[in-house]
Amino acid sequence: MMPNLGLKASTSLEQTNERLQYHPSVFEFYTDEHDMTKNGLVHLAEMIKYVQSTGVRHIVIHHPMAYDHHHNEVAVSALKDPDGYKFMMASADALIELAIKLNVQVLIHGGYSDNDAVVNAFGDLKTGRKVIFDRLDYFQQLGGNHVMFENSISPAFDYGDDEIEKEVMAHHYRLCYDISHGFIVLHGDNDKLVKSVERLAPQTVHYHFVDSMGEHHDSLQLGKGKVDWQRVMKVVNPKATNIYEIDLADQNDSREMRASHDYLTKLMAAEKIS
Structure with a gap:
């Protein structure tokens, strides 16, 4: 696989x-809770259409990472944190609806x-994981081919964990694999x-190369850490x-992302030559 130039930005016009200007083939919008307001969603839709108008076909909307100064968790307790639960569900529903309308993708962590x-939220890890999978099932049913799920370093949803991997395979989820998250979970192995990565490749539709x-x-620039990219890219x-x-x-300057792409492109080119 020759990598795509995929860049990430907020919904600001400047970013x-x-x-x-670097003509990415993949664009991912990092959203926050302000983007989930009525006006924010209108602005997000306008920005998606703007990016599409430049010829970018592959657009991903990243579900907000935070709400009210804490993580926007799929594994939020509806009883212990009703406001957090309401935001998590409503924002996911709104983004999936928008993604279907504009033919783009939503990434849910x-x-x-x-x-x-x-x-603390659910009494034990097993119960918490079941809640997560039940909710991901709902999002999958709602969004179909417009939704994907990203791995975490949290034991609640971490690729590299045999039990989690068996579950995501059994549920036939469309996946985003964050390479750095998997590497951290596996303690740099x-x-x-x-x-x-190879095991989940058939269901992986999007990667975060980090x-x-x-x-x-x-979250290091490629080549600055210990991931063996030559081996990863083969699978x-x-x-x-x-x-x-x-x-x-x-x-407002994507140079570390672009340097990562240059590193990986040169690595793959050298691999083909050798």
Whole structure:
């Protein structure tokens, strides 16, 4: 697979235009709770149409990561945090409806919280995971081929975990595989990472290419961490799209994302030559 130039931005015109000048083939919108207001959703729709008008065919909307200064969790307790639950469900419903209307994709993150937070919400990890899968089933039924689910470093929804992987395969979910998240879950073990990526490749429709040292969430530029990209790229789904979800020094300058693409493109070209 030769990687796509996939770039991520907020819904601001400044960030969007900065990305578009490099002619990405994949564009992912990072949304927040302000984008989920009535006016925010109208603006988001306008920005999607604007990006589509430039010829970008593959557009992904990332479900908001936060609500009211805490994570926007699929595994939120409707009883203990009714406002959080209402926001999570309403925002997912609204984005899926928009995605169907404009023929784009919605990415929903399977989890953010650590083990203790999930246990505090539902009593134990097993119950919390069941709640997550029940809700993902609902989103899948609602969105069909317009929705995908991303792995976390949270034990609630972490690829690299045999039990989770068996479940997502059994449910036939469309997946987004964040390479750095898998690597961190597997404590920097490239052998296990390659096995996980290969196992889930048939259901993976989108990748977040991100490097990591494999210890904590560091979102490194490709080539700056310990992921063996040469091996990973041999087992990814060649039909999937990708973006580079890298921490930026300046949110209005995508240079770390573009440098990651250059690194991976040169690596793949050298692999073909050799």
